[in-house]
Amino acid sequence: MARPLPLRFFNRDTETVARELLGCTLVHVMNGIRLSGMIVETEAYLGIKDRACHSFGGRRTNRTESLYLRGGAAYVYFVYGMHYCFNVVTRDAHHPEAVLIRALEPLDGIDKMRACRKGVTSDRQLTNGPAKLCQALGIDASCDRKLLTCEPLFLERGAIGEERKFEIDASPRIGIDYAGEAATWPLRFSVRGNAFVSRRPKA
DNA sequence: CCTCAGATATGCT
């Protein structure tokens, strides 16, 4: 099993981290069971200058506090009254930026994921959305602010030293129409042609 | 395959 990604991976430019997380594996160990999936879709959120980001304009509240941790922390927030979304915090404490993980291709613990996603009929729907993957992997508010460099919640590099075996699509982010000009920034990244990407990027 | 309405509760004004 690969080593977790180190802190220095996260303390870099947010867009770079969002691109390089594609192909990496997100792992959550629950009750000794390893639940994991390959990251196939991400979005970069660029802090105080990004109207779509929860820390836009330097806003700092209880909910957004984890964005002001150093890179490598988890930012898990609750939306629409029933869903969780999982983010990886990037850069340092003075730059409240993050990468939203939007979709995974399931790897380990698929039976357990099916149990967590009762009612879902096809495996494609297990983790092809930001709230779906949280439900499948058992990620909730208790994961907020956790450091992502060790169990139970961490990331593993994809193929070390190997060339990427996929092309990356860049497209506008989902569900942020209120964000003005920022809504057009191509900060959503996905693995071209992967069946678990939440929506096909517009050509 | 597609679009659309409804669910639901927390954070913030």
Added chain:
DNA sequence: GCATATCTGAGGG
């Protein structure tokens, strides 16, 4: 009070 980085099921093509 109100908006929300979403999902599901129903209905139509």
